[in-house]
Structures are given as structure tokens and as C-alpha cells.
Amino acid sequence: MGQWWGEESITIGIPALVLLGLIMACWTAAAAWTLFTVRRRSLTSRKDRLRLLRMVRMMDEAPGLPMIIRADGRIEASDRIADWFGLETLPRTIHDLAGSDARGVSVAEIDDLWQHCRRTLSSAAPFRLMLHPHAKGHALSVTGHLADPQISRGGAVLVWIIDASDSANEIARLTDDAAKAHADFAALVGLIEAAPIPMWFRGLDGRIRLVNSAYVAAVGAENAEEVVSGNVELIETTDGVSPSEVAHQARDSGHPIERNVMVTIDGERRAFSVSDLPVGSEGVAGYAIDVENLEQLSREYRAFRGAQRALLDQLSSGVAQFDSLRNLNFVNLPMQRLFRLPSNIGQEGVPVGELLNIMRDAGRVPEARDFPAWRREKEAWFTASDATDEEWVLPDGTHLRIVAQPMPDGGLMMIVEDRTEQLQLASARDTLLRVRTATLDSLFEGLVVLAPDGRLQLWNRRFAAEWSLSEEFLGSHPHIETLLEALRPQLASPGDAQRIGMVIEAATLRREQTGGRVALADGRTLALMGMPLPDGNGMLTSLDITDSQKAEAALLERNQALIEADAVKTRFLANMSYEFRTPLTSITGFAEMLRDGVAGELSDTAKEYMGAILESTARLSDQIESVLDLTQSEAGLLPLAQEVIELMPLVTRLVHDRASQIEDARLTLNLRGDRSAGTVRGDPRRLARALGNVLDNAVASSPHGSRVNVDLRRRRDGAHIIIHYQLGAEGAEAELARQNAGLGLPLARELIEAHDGKLEFMQHANQGVTATIKLP
Template identity: 55%
Template sequence: MNLDETAIVLIGLLLAAWTLAAAWAFLAARRRERRTEAMQRHARRLGRMVDESPAIPLLVRADGRIEAPQRLANWLGLDNVPGYLSELDDGKRGLDAAQLAELSENVRRTQRTAAPFRMVATPRGSRRSLALRGHLADPQVSPGGAALVWVFDFSDSESELVKLREEAARARGDFTALVSLIEAAPLPMWFRAPDGALRLVNSAYVAAVAGDGAEDVVAAQTELVESVDGLTARQVAVQASEQKQPIERIVSVTIDGQRRAMRVSDLPLGDDGIAGYAVDIEDLEELGRSFRAFRDAQRSMLDQLSAGVAQFDAKRQLIFANRPFQRIFGLTPAAMLDPPQFARFLDIARDEGRVPEARDFPEWRREKAGWFSSSETREEAWPLPDGTHLRIVAQPVPDGGLLLIAEDRTEQLRLSAMRDTLLRTRTATFDSLFESVAVFAPDGRMQLWNRRFAADWGLDEEFLDTHPHVEDLLAKIAARVAEGEPARGVGDAVRAATLDRKQTSGRIGLADGRTLEFAGVPLPDGNGLLTVLDITDSQKAESALRERNAALMEADAVKTRFLANMSYELRTPLTSIGGFAELLQGGIGGELDESGREYVGAILSSVDRLGEQIESLLDLSQSEAGMLPLAKDRIELMPFAESLARERAKRIGEAGLTLDLRGDKSAGAIAGDRRRLARAIGHLLDNAIAATPKGGRILLDVSRQNTGEGEVARIVVSDNGRGMDEQTLARALDGLKVASDGHTVERRQGLGLPLARQLVEAHGGTLELLSEPGEGTAAIVELP
């Protein structure tokens, strides 16, 4: 029982072991099957991936047999994949002989040396481009030194490469042209490295910095632009690169010894560097300066105009207004600090009462704003509420702005009204003149005339209303001119006044016996004035005056002969009387008693006095007749005055007077006739002696005075006698006195003062008498 149980247990254990072994075997087989299936799926996936890959494998064994998918045959244009490498060329399709030989040689070299190779092949009759990359195959793939060649179809890449090669060639050409263009550019251009160092400059840059060549300029890092505000051109370029924005500035550059304005630009080119160029804008700056100077001069000139001028830009903003415009429209300086728009300007002008009254001002303002879009100049007259009349001219300018001109014509209208009044006044004045007046234009036509002109020449008003030509006028008056009197003289006077601008005159006799005097006078306006005066009566008076003048000339000749004869007839007897008296006084006729000697002395004294009176009378007569001869001697004034005082010392003493002589050598000397000048000053002293009562004082002062016209010698004779009033003083100078009848005048018996005045004036001097009743008289003589 135990044995059986043991056997059963053993059998059970054996069966269990067998069952376990069978289960394990089944599981192991199942795992292997699944692994195999997985490997097959992986192999199919890899094979499919190889088939779908852009590269096709070609396995070349050591004996020349090949393995490859069908796609390779399709790429090569073959029906099937051949068995050997040498069969890839069938003479019509596949690789050509040269390409196959190269491939065979490369495969053999790889199989021997394991060196990879690359080549490019193009099948016959195809545009497909194949790239072959070969290397020694892994022993797991194919033992025995097989070569694995991967074939790539890069037809599309080749087209891209060709296109890229063409574009590269074109780019190289463009770059060459660009470099040539930059080199030939007339403005300096350069290229900098990212750190700002110069790497490339063109010929204009080299010429601007006066360098020997581009390489030398780059090597020396010669900068075209000087440092500005402590920053060099290199630092500015680095700033442009860091900011990744172009920097443009205007600086002054010295080129060929001249300072020129240039616009310098630095352009960052990413990480490649910074490009730069400089444009010479000196001519533009000079043009700008000239334009600004012209604009300033124009605006300064506009400020001097009497008319107001304003400029509005395309935005209708006031950009300029001269002072007359500001004054006309009441624009204050505060308003000009912020120039108004055109509409606002009209509002300001309306507030100041400088625009016409309008029922609908907004509509009126919109209408005026249309001036900006107008194609022609507008002109309007603005009557203002205060009586001012403005002439407004609105001229659109090409830039869309507006030029506004305002002219105050109030005064002009007032002057026009005054002119009309003056014309009417002139016409009335012409008609009231005693003379005949006519005005002729430069073309010879009569413009104006008065009624007297028509009456003097006997012309019809209808004829004058046609404004006849001077030739037609001469034809009319020729019939009224006396025989032998040419009327052409009147036309010559008109032509001389209008064309030659000369004043001429003449006379013409008329057939009715009248005599007309005419004159042509040029007028400032270019016209000529013909004046005609009837001088018939004055001619008669002139004839009478000529006859009277001839009689006066004859009387003057008689007076001259009388003076010459009187000088002889008076002096000869007087000389004889004086000579005989001197003989009697000398005892030639016998000894005289005391009474006889007194009589002879009285005769000699009377002879001297009469001789002096005759001399004075002759000098006065000759002076009034203009025949007084004067000698020119040098006269020292102070000795001259002393001699005059000594000659009258006895008379002064007998009259109980005192003489005060003042002066010194500073009085100087004058040139004159000593004898006649002594007579003139002597007469003044004699009159002072005669007019001064006993105990009186006479002053004789000689000095040199400086007037506004130069120095003069002054001789003053004054006394403290009874003096004279104004009427007596005037008559004393003229040598006249009132006659006894109280109505007529007669020559004074004394000729001293008139003779003294005549003698002083004959020397070019003046005599002035100053006198007051009871205060005395002063005679002031001034001689050059």
C-alpha cells in the first residue's frame, strides 16, 4: 500500500515534471515565435524604410556581384537590377563607360583599402543626377570585404545648386559693379568693422583726406570728419551700430584747404559693420543762406513799404506780416508771437473794426477763405466803418498759400477829391488871369486854355474844344498877324518848352496894331506853358521912358562936365585969392598995420575953410556920381587917430571940451585913402565938437573886432551932447532937413555926415549913428 502510494506519488511527480517541462517548452517556443515575428516585422519595416529613403543601397561583393532594390534599376533606366557591377552599362541605358569605370575603380579601392569615396553620375538619356557615397560594408551585412554604395538622387538639389551658382555669379557681378560704382562715386564713402575701424574707402574719400591710396588711408585710419563735441567719427559710428539706427549729421570738413558743409551718414549693417558716406551740401547751404538772406532782405524791404503785405502758408497760417499790415489790421505784438490762422485773423480784424460790415459774417469769412483755392488774383475794395478805404489784393501762390496785400487808399481818394477841386480852381484861376494862358502836351496838342487866350488871338471856342495841334493853331493865327511878322515864333516857343525843356520868349505884332509878348515855359509834368500878354500900352510907355532915359543920360553927362569944370573954376579963383593974401601978409604990397594983418589972416582962414568945403562938395558929388577915385595906402589906425586928435586939439581946448583917445597897436592897420578917410573921421569929430556943450567929453576909440564874417577895424566917435531923435538922425545921415514951409525938404548946409558915410562906404565899410535926445551921439565906423 505504501509502495503503491509511493509509486503513485512518483508517477504524479513525474507527470507534473513532464507537464511543467511541456509548458515551459511551449512557452519558450511561443516566445521564439513572437521574437521571430517581431524581427520579421522589424526587417520588413527597415526594408520599407530603405525602400522609401532618398538613398538606395548598392552592395558590391568581392566577386563583383551586386544586390540592390528595383528602384536603382528605375533610376538607371534599366528593366531589372543586373547581377554584376559591370552590367550597369548595357550600351544604351545605365551608366556610361567612363562613369562605370570610375565607379568600378572606386569600389575596388574601397574593398582593398576600406577608403570611402564620393562621385557623381548621370545615367544615359536622363537628367537625373546621382550622388554615390561608398564605404566598406559591415561584416554583419556582408562578410568577405563587400562595398556598400549609397546612391542619392539630388536632381532637385542640383537644379537648386545651378540656380544658386547662377545667382552667386550674378551676385558677384553685382558686387563687382557695386564696388566699382562706390569707387567711382564722387562723394566719399567708407565701410567700418563692428569696432568702428576703417576697412574700405573709395577714391573720393582718399582724395578728400589727401591720402596716397586707399590702403594707406585704411592703414593710418585717417578720418574725414573731425571730432565734434568730443566725439570722433569712429565713436559716432559705434553709437549707430549699438543703437541699430542710422545717424545723420551736418558737420564742417576741410577739403583742399576749404571748409565745406557735408551731411555725414553712418548706417549700421548688422554684425557685418557700419557703412558711411558724406554728401557735400556746401552749395545747398550757400543757397539756403542766400535764400534766407534774400528772404530777410525781402521782408526788410516789405517793412519799408507803405502798403501792408502778409503771407499765409498752405495750412492757412500767417507766417509773415510787415509793420504796415500789422498797423492796418490792429495786430498786436502778442498776436504775432502766435500767428493766427486766416479765419482767426479775420476775427481779430473784425474785432478791431478793420473789415467791412457784413450781414452774415461767417458766410463772408468762408467766402474769403476761398481765396486760397482760387486760380486767379482777387481784388476788392473794403470801406471800413471809420471811413478808411482799403484796397485788398489776394494772390494765391503755387505752394497753396496766399499773398495778401492791403493798401490804405484813404489819402489817395482824399487827394483825388482835392485834385478835382484844384482842377476846377485852376480852371477858374486861368479864366481870371489878365494874361492869356495855354498848356500844350509834348505831342503838341493844346490841353488847357483860358478865355483871355481865345480873345487875344480871336479864336472860336468850338475850335479850341477840339484840342488842336500847335500847327493847326498857327494856321489859324497866321491870318491875324501883321504883315512881315512870322507866326512861326509862337510854335518854336511851344516846341522849346515841351521838347527841349527850355524857356523862350518873343514878341509879335498883330494886324490890328496890337503887340503881344509870348513866352514858352517848361512845366514839371512835361507839358509846356504858353503865356501871351498884350503889351501895346506898355510899349507906348516904354517909348516914353526911353526918351526920358536919354534925357537923363544927357543930364548926367552935363553933370559930369559940370563937376569937371567946377573943380577948375572954383579952385583956380580960390587959389589966386589965397596966393594974393599970402603975398599981402608977406609985405609984398607994403607993410600992413595991425588991422590989415587981421583982415589978411581972416581972408586966409576963410580961404582954407572954403577950400575944405569945396573939397567936401566935390568928393560928395563925385561919390554920388560914382566917380570918386581912391588911393590904397597902408594906414596904421592908432597913429592915424592920434594925428586927427592933434589937429583938433586947439578947437577942443577953445570949446572947453576933453578928448579921450583909446586904443593901442593891437588895432592894426587897414588899406585905404588916407586923405579922404581922415576927412570922413574928421567930419565926425567936428560934428561931435559942435554938438557938445562946454565941459563935455568926446571919446575916440580905435579897436579890432572879430565878427562872424572875420575881423574888422572899428572906430567909435561919441559925445555926451544934446543928441538927436530918430527923424533928425535919419535926415542927418541923408544930408537933408525940413524946409521952412514944413512940407518939403532941402539939402542941409552941413555936408559932414553924408560925406563921411559916402567916404566910409567907398572903402567898403559901414557907418552907424546911435543917438538919444539928451544922451549924446555915437558914430561907429567899421572898415574891413
């Protein structure tokens, strides 16, 4: 433990009364010596006798009395001493001075006195001790030395006894006070030394004189002497003012100075509350309390309060906080909007009464006949024992719920909830419930809603009529088992009741949609459907499909006939296409032979006619091929080759094949793409036919002077071929486009879908069309 204040001892000097007693004892001894001298002289002289009487009288009135204690224990003294010892007469021996508890001196003290006397007789050593008679409560100071042989030839001890009661009491009191002061000082030093906070004391010169162990540890010194000798400061100079200068200011003003400063301890900056206390004219004491945790809590509280107020600003409810003086100290944004308050009102400390006046001026409080009385009622919120809940209806029809919650510190929190929309929604809900009931009653299906526990919740009149159930029975909200028992007599097969229960169970418990049909005993057929509802309930609907079932059977028969007719049509078209192809091939072959001069040279007119014949047969052959591919594709019989096709070369070839057609239409075709478009697997001939049909449609549909854009792109889902063009062709070109669209585009779609692709068209507001071909 460090050293505080240094080691000091308290020495109590001999009081003045004790000194006075010693002086009197000396004076008495001188008088006794004179008496003995006079006794040795001749007493014949009257003058000497008178002098002797005066001396005896002086000795009797002296504060100290002599007593002779001989070697055999006999004593000689004045009778006055007996009164000091609390005895009536002077005893003969020293041991008789020891009396009972009420008289004399204790046996231990008399024995101690006798031992000192014997030691003095043997060694001539003087002694001094204190006696304490029982009766008088006196304190007798005893001083003894060897008596002169002239006084007692057989050897004796002359003892001087002085009544030191007052001095002893004073000495005892001072001794007790000194012991107590020493104990208190030691306790104070120990307390200061054990204090966990740094403490120090400065002299009048401002230098550190004393420190405790906490100070030594805080500055990282070895001991207190090192701190004092080096005047090591714990507190740094702040704003140009050193710690010693602050101590001088406290000494000069006579008042403590407290301040918060940052102190570096063990390499960590912490906040300390430092106090300098003037200690009279001795110097200035100081101590430092670590308030870093308090500062941290304060910072956290400020951050929490800021976060809380930011959160309150995000609420839809208005919140206002009042302090113990009933002044407004916070209002959130919804509160400002609800009551149309100024934006800075929460910073002005407005009293609650004045706030109500502002609300009234803005028309945001209920109409009151006696507004001052109404306002006083609201001020009573602060003294209420519980929260107050009120409903305010404002002049504009706004409904507000006001909750006033008194706070433990005497303040108040006011929470405002705008319930206008809630009330409107409640009214709308009531209306919706009535509309729902009317809607359900007007449905063609019978309908019931059952809870997961199997209880009937809701039904419509159609259900009651279909199953011949009474309103009283349904109004009792029967369990599903009871409901099925009521439905069983209506069924053609009683076992169907179990099927209905399974449909209801799937909808309510398994949350699955199921259905089925049941036949009634009266010949009707009902279609059942069980559906889970979002609120956890299940709905069962029943629809009379007796008539629709008959119509369905008729439609099935008709549909079967149509399917057979479509198959006949498909076979007819396939056969006709094949039959057309053979004579068309012969016509094309003979026409080519005539054109080449096999039958002789033709005239120019004949050659022109022959070219027209070949062009028409080529077009007809193409149409027949399209019809054949289309019919085979619809029938799922179209054979496709599986080859790797490079898209960019394929599209480039298709564009080059139509160069003359594009030039004749005075169009501009832009082809954008490269080898990154990649490859696809499919039939090159049929894929080229599909892409060519789409491109032909774009060229034929575009007006003269327009532009056709063809883009090839590779996406995650495959290759995209995008053809963008404008609509607006007129005359023969438009007619040709419509013809091609009538057969070419459906064939293109079929061929592309046969390659697992997709053909999409999108028409824009500016008469633009985008055809997108997606191939995997």
C-alpha cells in the first residue's frame, strides 16, 4: 500500500497543571527540609517556635503532603492524607491503605507502591506512580525517594503525595482524544489509500505533495515518492490551463472547481470528473472519478433517444411528449400533420394549455361549448392514475383516438391514432358482407363454407334449396358429420355421402382442390367442387349439371364427328397434293423441253409464254409443297432431318436469293449478325422454307422506300432471329403479301414449332412489326 501523508506520531506534552504540581512538590520539600532543620536547632527561642509553627501551617495547606514509609512498612504522615485515601484515620502501615471497594486504594496499587519503596530502600532509585482511591475518585501523584538519615535513621522512603485529580482527568481526556485522533487519522489514511479513485494534495506552490496508490497506478509510477519528486501530473493541460493553475483558482476563490476532462490511463482515453477542493490555508486537495461509463451511457441514451424519436417519426400514429412542467418537448411528424402544428413547435417548450389553443385555432379539436373548462379537463391527464382513452370527432369529420399516458417523472405521453379510415373500412366491410350475402344468394351454385374444425360457417339459399335443407338447421351451424347425415337421404347412393366428406376434408385440412359428381335420388346430377380459402376455411360448391350433362353428351358426339371429318380432310389434302404433283411435274418437264428447243425453235412470243408457264408451275409446286408440309405437320407426320445448321450462312443465303425481289420493291435490307449466332440442329430445307416465308412476308408487306432489319442474336434460351419492317404495301404487292400470309406464315409457324422453336409477332403503334424467331 502506498504511503499517504508520511508516518507521524502524536506526542502529548505534560500539561500545565502537572508542571504546577511538581513545582508545588518541590516547594513543599523545601519547607519540610526547613522544618527538620529547625527541629535540630534549639527551640528555646520564641522566634524560632513561631517560625516553626508557620512552616507547619504552610505544609498543612500545601497541595502536596509528605509521608514517611519505613522499612518495616510503618507510615508517618498528616491525617489529611487519610482523607485523600478515603479513610477516616491514617492507618499505621502501608498495607492498611488498601481498603474495600468503597474505601482506600486497591490492593494491587498498594502492592506496587510497596515494591517501589523496597526497591528505593535497596537501590536509592526514585520512583513515580499514580494511585486511585475508590471513595473520592481522586488521582494521587506519588513521587518517592530515599529519606535523609536525619529524618529516619533506620532507613525510610520519603513519599510526596500530590492530589492530581484535575490534571489526571485532563491527561486522561487528552490521552483519549489523542488516541481517538490517531485512530481516526489512521482510518482516514487507510480510507484514502484504499480509495479506487486517484487522490492528491497540492501545497500552496501548486506542486503535488501527497498522492494515494490509485494515483500512482494511474500515472504508471513505481511509488508515491517518484510521483511527488517528479511532480507527475495525471491531468493534462486543457485549453491552455494547467492543473496547478486550476488549483490556484480554487484556492483563491475558496470554492471547489469541478470539470470533466479526458485522461489517458494505460493507453486508453477515458472521461474523468476532476474536483479541486481548497483545504484552508494548507493547500488544495483533488480527486478524479472515472465517468467514462456514465459518459458512454449518456451517449447511448442520446443515441437511443434520437433513434426512438426517428422511429416515432416513422409511425403512422401521432406522438407528443410533455415534461414534468407540462411543457411540450417532442412531437413527431404524424402529430404535426394531424393537428397542423408548426414544424419547430417541439423545440419551444410550449405548455399543454397553449398547445390546445393552437389546435383549436387550426380546427383540430372537438367543438366544445365551454372550451376553457374542456381544456382544464385535459390538463388533468397529468395527475391521472391510469391512462386516459378518448374519442375525438373533429369538425371535418376526422375520427381520432387519444390515449394520454402519465409518466413516472410527472410528464405525459399523448398518442393519437387517426381512425377515420378504419371506421370507413368497417363501414365498407359491413356493406361488403351484405353484398357478399346477396351475391352468394344469387349464384347458380349451392355454396357452403366450413371451418377446419368441421363446423358450418356460411351458406347460400341455393344450397339449401338443392339439398332440401331448412334455414333453422343450417342456422345452427351443424358439424360436418351432422350435415352429411342430413344429405344422405337425398343421394341416389348413400355411399356418396362419404365422397362428399372426403371433398370437404381435402379443402379444409389438406388445403387441396378436389371435385366430383353425385347423383341424387330424384334423378338430378350435381357437380361438387371443394376449394381451400385463404382464411383457412374450406368451400364446397354444388351445381346442377343435369341439363349441361345432356348437352355435353351431344357435344361429344358432334366433336367426334368433326374429328373424323378433319381426318378425312387431312387425308384428302395429302392425296390431292400427291396427285397434283405428278401431272405438274410432267407439265414442267415438257415446258422445259419446249423452251430448250427439243421440238424446234420457238418464237420470242412462244418463249415468253413458256417462261410464264414455268413460273406458274414453280409457284404451284411450291404451294402444293406447302400444303403437303402443313398437313403432315398438323397430323404429326412431318419427317425432319437432324443436321447442324450454321444460322448466319443460312440467313445470308436466304437474303441473297431474294436480292432481285428486294431491289424490285425498292427496299433497303440490313442484315446484322456474325458467327456468334451459333448453330442449331434441324432440317436445313424446312427451316430455310420457314425463315424464307417470314422474310417474304416482310418484303411483300413493306412499302416502297422502307427498310427491313434482320438481326441475329444469341441469348441464354437459344438463337433469336429478329425481323423488323413497316406495314404499308399497296396494290399487287399487298395482295401477294396477304396470299403469302394466308399459307406461308402458318406453315412457317408449324415448321418452327416442329424444331422446338417459337414464332412471335408484335405490332407497334407506328405501324411497325417485329417478327421474332426463337430456336433452341
